Amino acid sequence: MMGGAIGMAARRAGSASRVIGVADSQETIHRAKVKGAVDEATLDLRAGIHDADLVILCVPVKTILDAAAAVIPACREGTIITDIGSSKAVIVQQVDSLIHKLKSKVHFVGSHPVTGSEKKGIDSAEMVHLLGAPCVVTPTQQTDNEAYRKVDEFWKSIGLKTVRMSPDDHDATLARSSHLPHVLAAALVCIQTDRSMAVSGPGLRDMTRLAGSDPAMWSDIAEQNALEVSRALKELGQEIVRLSGDIHELAAHGTPGAESARERLFRYLADARQRHEKRFLVAPKVVLPEDNEDIQDVGEPIQM
């Protein structure tokens, strides 16, 4: 899904002279061609990447290290490798160590485009909205500066809004904004009775959409970022228990305690609405590649 979405966007934006897809089935190759996600595609990893300028590993977090281990020895010197994994500290550390161990002359830069859907596979590629979505890029002290710059420019060229963070900062931040919501959506389903599930509307449907995600993929992400996800969940759980106590006080209609609890709840909901609207209701500034001054110095399109 993500590889297909990125391929389509790169071809539309002219970000690459050739987009080569490496797939695990002829069916995926066929679908990728039909969708215009690739210029060429192959089942042969080595043939696909041997002359690439940029390799993007679009595989689940737990297999990124294996994918990197297969890719690195097959790349020519100077190839830049990036990924799209939802966790970064473990992945960046593992891949950097591997490159060091193999004494390879490739460059790795961790990336995480913060978009997607609960679906998988090339046929869901159109569900991914790349334009205006954030993309965290996580260089470290060891990262080659030119490689970082090229990866950053590639994401910008297909319309993403890049943000630079350390891998640890990324994991602490995304634990809250992405990993926790996936676990929370499941918890929200699990506390429903069969009856409350049946008598529910678009609110519950949208709030539990992420519960439709792949359980193995999200167990892996939670595992790779366990301490931060655990910390964020604990904070939210305690906040909800506190709110439960506050709302309990509302039942004592007409008392000063109930009045003050009502006032607190109103202010809490009003603050949340304000923060929510500030982030999500303001139309995001969409920078189309041709208008993006930042990328005028890219030079030649990057060959993926």
Add this chain to the structure above:
Amino acid sequence: MMGGAIGMAARRAGSASRVIGVADSQETIHRAKVKGAVDEATLDLRAGIHDADLVILCVPVKTILDAAAAVIPACREGTIITDIGSSKAVIVQQVDSLIHKLKSKVHFVGSHPVTGSEKKGIDSAEMVHLLGAPCVVTPTQQTDNEAYRKVDEFWKSIGLKTVRMSPDDHDATLARSSHLPHVLAAALVCIQTDRSMAVSGPGLRDMTRLAGSDPAMWSDIAEQNALEVSRALKELGQEIVRLSGDIHELAAHGTPGAESARERLFRYLADARQRHEKRFLVAPKVVLPEDNEDIQDVGEPIQM
């Protein structure tokens, strides 16, 4: 918004010989006519309802009693009154008491169509999806059976799937499926940092959509259903704290404790996905009014 949506649907389905809107501004009357939500509309409550068969109170929960107090004395004998409030026990008890006190010959039946959006006003009427949505109807021991049957049939005639519950059952059930999600969406916004809010994707956006709802309206609903909302929130909060502990164990990579925590988390996410898909991915059976055998005995269209 809800009044407009119901008016449009009733006119399309031929559920009423005339749909009369009572609005609080000429602008709303104008917009309702442009949208085809009403046959006639007026600012004069008494003129609007004096000959109605069915009056639907489409106002926020806290003003339903006031609306009923204005409506009841203006209705002719036998008029059926219903509402669309998100809480039921307090409203049904209050309106039934009022009718008793006024020795009025009107009939009240509580309703709650479980659909809507975070918006308000007639211009958002198209955002409301009525077709296939659940509608809880809450008769009590005192409710006139014929009035209950007509309200039930009206909702079915515009495509809703009615469910009969006692007002208390409704409140316990909807606390989980609707009221809690509204408070949870706010909590999920409030635990975000400015940075995590900025680096978030469609998952957080959809899970916090309800945080855009009217804070006064939802404070009122929480107040009217405080004990049940508080109970459901406490259960969810404790579940999340428990999950936080489980996920913390995942950090001890390679230990038997981490292995078993991984297995539990995977099964938890997999169960949630299964329940989620069962409810939301199976296309709802849509019964169009003309195919709905249940309503062939309605006789004359009801005048609203």
